[in-house]
Amino acid sequence: MSIGNEFSILQSTLKKLLKVKKESGFEDKNWDEWFVDHFSDTKSSQDRSVENFFYKNDFDQWIQNFTLNLDNIQNESSAKDIVLNYSGKNDFAIIIGAGPSLKKHNHLEKLAKSNYHGAIICTDRSLIPALKAGVTPKKFPNFFVITIDAYEEIQKYYDDEIVNEYGHLINGIFSVLTFPATVNKARNAGIKINWIHTLFDYADGQKSFNHISALMIRSKNPVHKLPAIQTGGNVGTSGWFVGWKILKSKTICLIGMNHGWEEDDPKDLILSHGNVGDISEIKSNEENFRKLFPKIFNPYFKTNCILDPIFEYYSSTLKEFILRSPENISTINSTEGGSLFGKRITCLNFTEFLSKF
Amino acid sequence: MKANFKINNDDDDELENKELSTEEKKDITDEEFEDYIVKTGAAGSFMVFRNFKKKEDELGLDEI
Numbered sequence A: 001m002s003i004g005n006e007f008s009i010l011q012s013t014l015k016k017l018l019k020v021k022k023e024s025g026f027e028d029k030n031w032d033e034w035f036v037d038h039f040s041d042t043k044s045s046q047d048r049s050v051e052n053f054f055y056k057n058d059f060d061q062w063i064q065n066f067t068l069n070l071d072n073i074q075n076e077s078s079a080k081d082i083v084l085n086y087s088g089k090n091d092f093a094i095i096i097g098a099g100p101s102l103k104k105h106n107h108l109e110k111l112a113k114s115n116y117h118g119a120i121i122c123t124d125r126s127l128i129p130a131l132k133a134g135v136t137p138k139k140f141p142n143f144f145v146i147t148i149d150a151y152e153e154i155q156k157y158y159d160d161e162i163v164n165e166y167g168h169l170i171n172g173i174f175s176v177l178t179f180p181a182t183v184n185k186a187r188n189a190g191i192k193i194n195w196i197h198t199l200f201d202y203a204d205g206q207k208s209f210n211h212i213s214a215l216m217i218r219s220k221n222p223v224h225k226l227p228a229i230q231t232g233g234n235v236g237t238s239g240w241f242v243g244w245k246i247l248k249s250k251t252i253c254l255i256g257m258n259h260g261w262e263e264d265d266p267k268d269l270i271l272s273h274g275n276v277g278d279i280s281e282i283k284s285n286e287e288n289f290r291k292l293f294p295k296i297f298n299p300y301f302k303t304n305c306i307l308d309p310i311f312e313y314y315s316s317t318l319k320e321f322i323l324r325s326p327e328n329i330s331t332i333n334s335t336e337g338g339s340l341f342g343k344r345i346t347c348l349n350f351t352e353f354l355s356k357f
Numbered sequence B: 001m002k003a004n005f006k007i008n009n010d011d012d013d014e015l016e017n018k019e020l021s022t023e024e025k026k027d028i029t030d031e032e033f034e035d036y037i038v039k040t041g042a043a044g045s046f047m048v049f050r051n052f053k054k055k056e057d058e059l060g061l062d063e064i
Helices: A011-023 A031-039 A045-057 A059-075 A079-085 A107-112 A124-132 A152-158 A161-169 A180-188 A202-207 A209-217 A235-246 A267-271 A286-292 A309-324 A350-356 B012-021 B030-040 B055-059
Strands: A092-096 A119-123 A143-147 A171-175 A192-198 A251-255 A295-298 A303-306 A330-333 A345-347
Touching: A045 A059, A045 B030, A059 A180, A059 A209, A079 A171, A079 A192, A079 A235, A092 A235, A107 A350, A119 A124, A119 A235, A124 A143, A124 A152, A124 A161, A143 A180, A143 A235, A152 A180, A161 A180, A171 A180, A180 A192, A192 A209, A192 A235, A202 A209, A235 A251, A235 A309, A286 B030, A309 B030, A309 B055
Parallel strands: A092 A119, A092 A251, A119 A143, A143 A171, A171 A192, A251 A330, A330 A345
Antiparallel strands: A295 A303
16 A cells, blocks of 8 residues: 555556446446445355355255255245235234243233234244244234244144144245245145245355246246245344235334343353254353353343344344334334344333234 | 545444444454354354345345
8 A cells, every 4th residue: 555545546457447347337336336336245254154154054955955845836825925915904013033031021922812903923933832822813814924944843833733723824934945844744734835035145146046946946937936035044033024025014013032041041041042052162151151142231121131142143133134124114122121122123012012003 | 547536434324334233342253253153053044145236135035
């Protein structure tokens, strides 16, 4: 770099730059827009770490799942058709996560007794508890369940007699990468299957799996297109996107979406991100614990919550997308705890939400 | 042909977004984050989709 940041280039270099700027569609835009576009192709280190993890551990399983699902995907509904049959009554949706606040505050029981008349979007893990608490599609006809995980064990969230009892009244939204036995369990319970793409590499263009899989799905019927959603890395955030982008809801309420741990949760549970990980190699001295698992104060609910590195990442990601959503989309967090608060998020006691909507 | 690169300040919106992104103090380093994922094998359910050429695609596509 020259002294004083002086930017000096040869005339021939400028000519080349102008040519590239023009060819990349930026002829009428200023230099800053072109520079930002040209040099911003760098993912955050955290995005890259998570991406590397999934390519290393799960990509092969995703391709296998998709291949086995393909025939059904081609013959079953696209989630884009849901909106055609959905009354969208009052444009409200409640996303039900499976966080600890759900039980702590009896939110399912409160919902079951309420006169709420909008849509319910259950994350797969919360389906059976919701149905058992009386949050059923008989009482709430616009009832949806969503699965984005490709893991085999997700099928257990559909394995209960109560799912068979109410399945025929439930709309299921499934990623094309879902483990086939999971979709089969839902299908056999009578749940209507509606497919979505879960975006991960679409930015890579024609060679991306998102693009190629879409072409394969459309090979028999060119108009059989599926919505492609941002998952934000977890099913709760996916539910928020489904509420906004597929159901076209204007007010989206979150319950059971802590994206964090309660202070009195067992340390091993916190360290292992809910018994998902192997913590044998994690140093758990106090200093390290406080750094990796910071306690944060929610000033709206006046509660503390403990983040782990993964919740911190996904919480900040959902907040980013909420900030980027149109102004007419309202996000209400009625979890009554957790890490989701800040700009464009209205924290509201769930009883108060139910009295208003 | 002359090239004159004038340096302007970033606008207020960008500054505000930077402040918001750090509203919760983030002590963990990128290396520690990666280390946690690699050592525990826990990474959530899926990856976050990024498209730096077409940022609006990050919010999803109606159909593909």
